[in-house]
Amino acid sequence: MSPRILRPARTAAPLGVRLPLVAAAVVAVGLTAACGPSSQSAGAASSSPSAVGEPSQSLPAGTESASASAEASPTASASPSASAGTPSASAPTPSRTQAAPATPKPSRTSAAPAPAPAKIPGPGYDSSADAQKAIDAALRAAKADGRMVLLDFGANWCGNCKAADKVFAQPQTAAILGASYHLVKVDIGGNSSANSALLRKYSPSGGTYKMPVLIVVSPSGTVRTDTHATGNPALTSDGINSFLRQWAS
Numbered sequence: 090m091s092p093r094i095l096r097p098a099r100t101a102a103p104l105g106v107r108l109p110l111v112a113a114a115v116v117a118v119g120l121t122a123a124c125g126p127s128s129q130s131a132g133a134a135s136s137s138p139s140a141v142g143e144p145s146q147s148l149p150a151g152t153e154s155a156s157a158s159a160e161a162s163p164t165a166s167a168s169p170s171a172s173a174g175t176p177s178a179s180a181p182t183p184s185r186t187q188a189a190p191a192t193p194k195p196s197r198t199s200a201a202p203a204p205a206p207a208k209i210p211g212p213g214y215d216s217s218a219d220a221q222k223a224i225d226a227a228l229r230a231a232k233a234d235g236r237m238v239l240l241d242f243g244a245n246w247c248g249n250c251k252a253a254d255k256v257f258a259q260p261q262t263a264a265i266l267g268a269s270y271h272l273v274k275v276d277i278g279g280n281s282s283a284n285s286a287l288l289r290k291y292s293p294s295g296g297t298y299k300m301p302v303l304i305v306v307s308p309s310g311t312v313r314t315d316t317h318a319t320g321n322p323a324l325t326s327d328g329i330n331s332f333l334r335q336w337a338s
Contacts (some may be wrong), residue, residue, distance in 0.1 A: 093287035206267025212254035214276035227271040231308035238268040243301035244278020250301045252324040292317045305336040
């Protein structure tokens with residue numbers, strides 16, 4: 090078997106370096122032919138440039154250490170960021186907005202209805218009526234609603250009493266009476282001793298009474314004014330209305 094001649098790789102070595110290499114190859118071929126094949130292949134011997142005297146190339150300074158450090162430390166892009174997936178502290182936390190409770194609508198408090206007007210008796214005087222009973226009922230009603238009690242002592246044959254009745258029937262005067270008084274009419278034109286006693290009870294000054302005698306009594310039964318002592322107002326709408334407004338409260 091003829092020995093295999095391996096050509097050395099072309100390197101960029103200068104011409105002065107190539108000549109010794111050719112001579113070394115010739116010597117090696119001669120030694121192989123004389124001594125027989127070596128246990129080491131010629132390709133292995135010629136593969137290493139240092140075995141035949143070819144100078145070895147050294148890496149530039151810092152290249153090896155740079156590559157080693159590059160292999161030892163992973164790149165920043167390969168390593169997961171410490172802050173990846175972690176919510177930022179400055180990120181606003183969504184707040185749970187609760188719906189404002191419905192403001193309750195204020196209840197409509199209507200003003201207390203005004204009490205119904207008091208009943209006003211018609212003109213004239215009922216001689217058969219129980220005057221004491223009527224006065225007691227009027228006082229009880231006055232305590233309940235705060236109105237005054239107006240006692241009207243007169244007679245059916247009295248002209249001044251008829252003039253007062255006409256004024257009481259007028260709408261404006263009737264409104265004042267119904268809103269502020271409980272009117273009780275007492276007949277003193279007959280022979281009723283009970284009614285005469287009632288007149289003296291509420292108007293004790295005595296003497297000759299000029300009808301009608303108008304007496305205002307409070308809910309507690311106290312006499313507030315007596316026209317037998319003060320004199321009657323003018324029996325006109327202006328006179329009686331002024332009198333009623335004055336003593337209504």
